[in-house]
Amino acid sequence: MKIIILGAGQVGSSLAENLASEANDITVIDTDTVKLRELQDRLDIRTVTGHASHPNILRRAGAEDADMLIAVTNSDEINMVACQVAYTLFRTPTKIGRIRATQYLIKNRLFSDDSIPIDVLISPEQLVTNYIRRLIEHPGALQVLDFADGKVQLVAVKAYYGGLLVGQEIRYLKQHMPSVDTRVAAIFRRDRPITPEGSTVIEADDEVFFIAANNNIRAVMSELRRLEHPYRSINLT
Numbered sequence: 629m630k631i632i633i634l635g636a637g638q639v640g641s642s643l644a645e646n647l648a649s650e651a652n653d654i655t656v657i658d659t660d661t662v663k664l665r666e667l668q669d670r671l672d673i674r675t676v677t678g679h680a681s682h683p684n685i686l687r688r689a690g691a692e693d694a695d696m697l698i699a700v701t702n703s704d705e706i707n708m709v710a711c712q713v714a715y716t717l718f719r720t721p722t723k724i725g726r727i728r729a730t731q732y733l734i735k736n737r738l739f740s741d742d743s744i745p746i747d748v749l750i751s752p753e754q755l756v757t758n759y760i761r762r763l764i765e766h767p768g769a770l771q772v773l774d775f776a777d778g779k780v781q782l783v784a785v786k787a788y789y790g791g792l793l794v795g796q797e798i799r800y801l802k803q804h805m806p807s808v809d810t811r812v813a814a815i816f817r818r819d820r821p822i823t824p825e826g827s828t829v830i831e832a833d834d835e836v837f838f839i840a841a842n843n844n845i846r847a848v849m850s851e852l853r854r855l856e857h858p859y860r861s862i863n864l865t
Contacts, residue, residue, distance in 0.1 A: 630655075630693060630694045631654050631696045631697075632656075632689050632696070632697045633647075634658075634699040634707065635658060636663040636664055637658075640656060643698060644656050653674075655673065656674070657680045658677070658701075659678065682713075691718040694720050696721070697711065704729050704732060708725060708744050711746045722747050724747065727746075770785060770786055771784040781839070781840065781841075782837055783837070784816075784837045785835070785852050794830055794831060798826055808847040809844055810839065814837040817833075817834050818833075
């Protein structure tokens with residue numbers, strides 16, 4: 629895949645390194661010749677020096693036949709204009725742009741083919757805010773991840789020594805969570821993933837991932853907090 633990355637900062641450099649290792653044709657644009665030289669010295673990529681949103685610079689980078697443009701400069705405005713130029717002049721199929729200013733992000737109508745044609749918006753600040761909000765909404769969760777446009781969520785909880793999850797086989801959990809529809813999707817034990825089976829026994833310090841429909845997640849977390857309460861005695865077997 630032919631990919632043009634705008635910006636050789638931390639995000640752009642990391643993207644270039646990861647994508648170049650997957651045998652993609654990568655070109656990075658930046659005004660900083662030193663950063664570009666450092667990238668080219670250690671990666672098998674092309675670099676172009678210049679302003680990322682200028683049509684002639686994008687053309688030099690190969691925008692005419694690029695499959696994807698990823699605009700991650702430190703300027704929202706440059707990222708937006710670059711995506712517009714790529715769409716209007718070069719018909720680049722996929723355009724990804726980093727937008728940090730909330731005043732842009734709250735105006736949903738700004739980002740479409742009829743206005744500013746960015747196919748995928750990246751907002752680090754918004755991602756962090758959403759992540760923290762989900763953790764606040766689900767006390768006790770280590771992680772809360774969305775799937776299927778938020779219709780399904782994955783929550784991770786830690787199995788603490790003394791809690792009632794520890795020492796139990798997964799097959800028996802459903803008996804004591806009858807009011808919610810959920811499954812154990814994965815377990816991380818000592819930083820290694822384990823594919824859960826009915827006979828899998830949960831150990832102390834395991835990170836247990838439960839998957840459920842969005843409207844069931846609160847009930848799942850409520851039941852898990854009940855099971856983990858150290859002063860409640862329930863025989864799961």
